[in-house]
Amino acid sequence: MKVVAVYLRLSLEDERGMETRESNSISSQRILIRGFIRQDEELKEYEVKEFCDDGWSGTGMDRPGMNRLLAEVKKNRVQCIVVKDMSRFSRDYIEMGTYLGQIFPFMGVRFIALGDHYDSREHGGTTIGIDTAFQTLLYDLYSKDVSVKVKASFENKCANGEYVFGQVPFGYRKSTEERNTVIVDKKEAEVVRYIFSLAVQGKGSTGIAVQLRREGIPTITQMRRPDKKTEDGKTHAWSSQAVRNILNNRFYLGEMAYGKTVRKSVGSKNDIYIPKEEWKVIPDHHEALVTPEVFAQVSKFRPELSTKQKREKNPLTGKLHCGGCGYAMVYKPLQGKNKYRRFECHKHSLLKIPECCTYFNADILEELVLAMINKELMMRGEAAGQEKSLHMFQKARGMEIRKQLKNLHQERKQALESKEALYERYAAGGMTPEEYRREADGLDQQAGLLKRQIHDGEEEILKLEEECERLEADMKQVIRYSHMEKLTQELADTFVKKVYVYKGKRVEIEWNFRER
Numbered sequence: 001m002k003v004v005a006v007y008l009r010l011s012l013e014d015e016r017g018m019e020t021r022e023s024n025s026i027s028s029q030r031i032l033i034r035g036f037i038r039q040d041e042e043l044k045e046y047e048v049k050e051f052c053d054d055g056w057s058g059t060g061m062d063r064p065g066m067n068r069l070l071a072e073v074k075k076n077r078v079q080c081i082v083v084k085d086m087s088r089f090s091r092d093y094i095e096m097g098t099y100l101g102q103i104f105p106f107m108g109v110r111f112i113a114l115g116d117h118y119d120s121r122e123h124g125g126t127t128i129g130i131d132t133a134f135q136t137l138l139y140d141l142y143s144k145d146v147s148v149k150v151k152a153s154f155e156n157k158c159a160n161g162e163y164v165f166g167q168v169p170f171g172y173r174k175s176t177e178e179r180n181t182v183i184v185d186k187k188e189a190e191v192v193r194y195i196f197s198l199a200v201q202g203k204g205s206t207g208i209a210v211q212l213r214r215e216g217i218p219t220i221t222q223m224r225r226p227d228k229k230t231e232d233g234k235t236h237a238w239s240s241q242a243v244r245n246i247l248n249n250r251f252y253l254g255e256m257a258y259g260k261t262v263r264k265s266v267g268s269k270n271d272i273y274i275p276k277e278e279w280k281v282i283p284d285h286h287e288a289l290v291t292p293e294v295f296a297q298v299s300k301f302r303p304e305l306s307t308k309q310k311r312e313k314n315p316l317t318g319k320l321h322c323g324g325c326g327y328a329m330v331y332k333p334l335q336g337k338n339k340y341r342r343f344e345c346h347k348h349s350l351l352k353i354p355e356c357c358t359y360f361n362a363d364i365l366e367e368l369v370l371a372m373i374n375k376e377l378m379m380r381g382e383a384a385g386q387e388k389s390l391h392m393f394q395k396a397r398g399m400e401i402r403k404q405l406k407n408l409h410q411e412r413k414q415a416l417e418s419k420e421a422l423y424e425r426y427a428a429g430g431m432t433p434e435e436y437r438r439e440a441d442g443l444d445q446q447a448g449l450l451k452r453q454i455h456d457g458e459e460e461i462l463k464l465e466e467e468c469e470r471l472e473a474d475m476k477q478v479i480r481y482s483h484m485e486k487l488t489q490e491l492a493d494t495f496v497k498k499v500y501v502y503k504g505k506r507v508e509i510e511w512n513f514r515e516r
Contacts, residue, residue, distance in 0.1 A: 001454060004046040004080040005069055006033050009053045009088045026054055029084045036082065036114055043080065058091035073107055085115030158258040161282055165258075169251045170220050171289055182286050189289055191217060195246050196290050199298040205240040205247070210350055212238040237350055247298050254288035257281045314341075314362060315492040316369065316499060322347070323502035324355035331362065343501070357501045365499075366487040368507050373495050376511065377481060398464045405457045412450040419443045 008029045030050070037043045049072070053065040061070075072078045081104075083089050090096045104111050104120060111120040157164045162180035171192040173185040194217075198208045219238055221228055250257070259280040261273055314331040322329055322345040329343040341362035348356040419440055426436040484491060498510040 001047045001451070001458070002045075002079045003049055003072075003077055004037060004043050004082060005072065005078045006030070006037075006048060006050045007052075007065070007069055007081060007083050007089060008033075008050065009056060009058060009063070009065070011055060011057045026052060029088065032084055032114060033082050036112075043082075046080065049078070058087055058089070060092070061090060061095055073104075073109055076107070078109060080110040080112065082112045082114070084113070086113045086118065089113070155259070158256075158280070158282075161256070161285060163256065163286075169249055170224075170246065171252065172286070184287050184289070188223060191223075192246060192252060192289050195243060196252075196294055196298065199247055200294060205243040206349065208243045209238040209240050212243075213350055237347065239347075239350070250295070252289045253292060253295055254284050254286055255281055256285035313489075314343075314366075315487050315489045316343070316362075316365065316496070319492065319496055320360075320365075320499045320501065322357050323500040323506070323508070324348075324357060325351055325353050329357075329360070329501070355503055357503050357505070360501050360505065365501070365507070369492070369496065369499060369509065370484070370487045372507070372509055373481070373487075373491065374484075376495070395468070398461055401457050401461050401464075405454060405461075408450050408454050408457065412447050412454065415443050415447040415450065419447070 008026050010026050010029075034048070037046070037048060051065040051069040053063040056063040056065075069078070069081070073081075081089075086096060090099070100111060100120065109120075112118065157180065163174070163182050164180055168174055168182055171185060171188045172182045173188075175181045175183045191212075195208055195212075198211060203211070217238070220242065246252070257279045259274060259278070312333045314333075317331050318328065320329045320331075320343055321327065325345065325347050327345070327347040330346045332342050332344055334341050342359050343362055343365065344359045345356045347353075348358050422436065422439055422443065425431055426433070431439075481491060481494070493512075495512050496509060497512045500508045500510070502508075
C-alpha cells in the first residue's frame with residue numbers, strides 16, 4: 001500500500017489576523033487536503049498518514065512532526081507529500097529549493113502544494129521553475145519581515161516597561177489585573193529576604209542552602225510546582241547554585257534588564273550573548289525586595305568575580321550518580337590539594353544521607369566501567385554469532401512474504417476491478433439492485449480481507465527489517481569497540497546512559513544498548 005503524507009503546520013506568526021488565522025488553522029488545512037485526496041483518482045487509493053506541527057515556526061526544519069515525516073521519507077515509506085502551500089512546509093528559501101529540486105526527486109517523492117498550484121509530477125523530474133523559486137523566496141522574505149516586526153514589538157514593550165518574558169524571578173508573580181506587570185509574591189519574597197539576611201550575616205551559599213534545608217523551607221520547585229515529582233526518588237533540596245542565583249540577581253533591586261542576547265539569524269536557535277555593559281536596564285521598574293546597600297554587601301557572590309577556571313572533562317561527567325541520594329556526582333580533577341582524580345557526591349553535605357557514596361576514585365571507576373563495557377560487548381558478540389543463522393532465516397522469510405504481498409496486491413486489484421465491472425453491468429440493466437448489492441458486498445469483504453492481510457504482511461516485513469538492522473548494528477559495535485584500552489568520551493556516550501555508585505564502591509550501569 002502506497003502512502004500519501006499530509007503535513008499540517010501552524011505558528012503564532014500565522015495568527016496575526018482573523019482571516020489569516022481561519023484559513024491557516026490546522027482544521028482548515030486538514031479539510032482542504034483530505035478533500036483533495038478523496039477527489040484524486042490515484043491518491044484516494046493510498047494510505048493517508050498525517051504529520052502535524054501546531055505552534056512551530058516555518059523558518060527552521062527542526063520540528064517534531066517534520067522530523068517524523070522526513071524519517072519516513074528516508075526509509076522510503078512515503079510516496080507523496082501534500083501541503084496547503086509551500087510556506088506550511090518551510091519558509092526558508094534555500095531549504096525549500098533543496099527539497100523540491102534535489103531531495104524529493106532523488107527519493108522519488110511527489111510533492112503537492114495546493115495553494116501554490118504546484119505538483120512536482122508536472123515538472124517531469126526536472127528542477128523547479130522560476131515561478132516556484134520566486135514564490136519560495138517570497139515566503140522566506142515574509143518570514144524575515146515578520147521576525148523583524150515581532151522583535152521590534154518585543155523591544156518596544158520592554159522599553160515601555162512591560163514584562164513580556166516567560167518565567168518571573170522567584171519572589172514575584174505576574175499580575176492578574178494589569179497585563180505584562182510583575183508584583184511581589186509575599187510567601188516567596190519572605191524566603192528571598194531571608195536568604196539575603198543570612199548572606200549579610202556572613203554565611204556562604206552552601207551554608208545558606210544547608211540552613212534552608214534544616215529549617216524545612218520549601219525549594220523554589222516545591223513552592224511553584226508542589227505536585228512535581230523528582231526523578232529516581234530524589235529529595236527536593238536547596239542547592240548552593242540556587243542560592244547564588246538569587247544573590248546575584250539585580251531584579252531584586254527593582255531593575256529589569258533586556259537585550260541580553262540576539263539571534264544569529266532568522267530561524268536559528270543559537271543566541272549571541274551581549275556584553276553586560278550593553279544591556280538595556282530600566283531602574284525602579286517594580287518593587288524591590290532588598291536595598292542597594294544589602295545587595296552591595298553580598299556582592300562578593302557575583303559570578304564575574306569568580307576565580308573558577310575551565311576544568312578538564314571526564315567521560316563520565318553527567319552520567320555518574322550517587323546511589324544513595326540519586327543526584328549527579330561532581331568530578332574533581334588532579335589539581336591544588338587533590339591528591340588523585342575523584343568523583344564526589346556534592347549533595348552529601350546538604351542532605352546528610354548515610355547511604356551516599358561520598359567519593360569514588362576516578363581512575364578505578366574508569367577501569368571498572370571499561371571492563372564492564374568489554375564484558376557486555378563480548379556477550380553481545382556471542383549472542384550475535386548465535387543469531388547469525390536466525391538472520392539468514394529472517395532474510396529468506398522476508399523474501400517469501402514479499403512474494404505473498406505481490407500476489408495479495410494483484411488479488412485485491414482484481415477484486416476492485418471486478419466491482420467496477422459489476423457496477424457497469426448493473427448500470428446497463430443487466431442485474432437487479434439486490435443482486436448488485438449482494439455481489440458488491442462480497443467483493444468489498446474480499447478486498448477488505450486482502451487489505452488486512454497486506455497490512456499484516458508489511459508489518460511483519462518491517463519487524464524483520466528492524467531485527468536485521470539491530471543485529472547488524474550490534475555486530476558493527478562489537479567489531480569497532482572491542483578491546484579498547486581507555487574509556488573515551490565516544491565510548492561512554494555510545495554505551496553508557498547512567499552509572500550508579502553505592503556506599504561500599506558497588507557500581508551499576510544503565511546501558512544505551514538496544515534491548516536484545
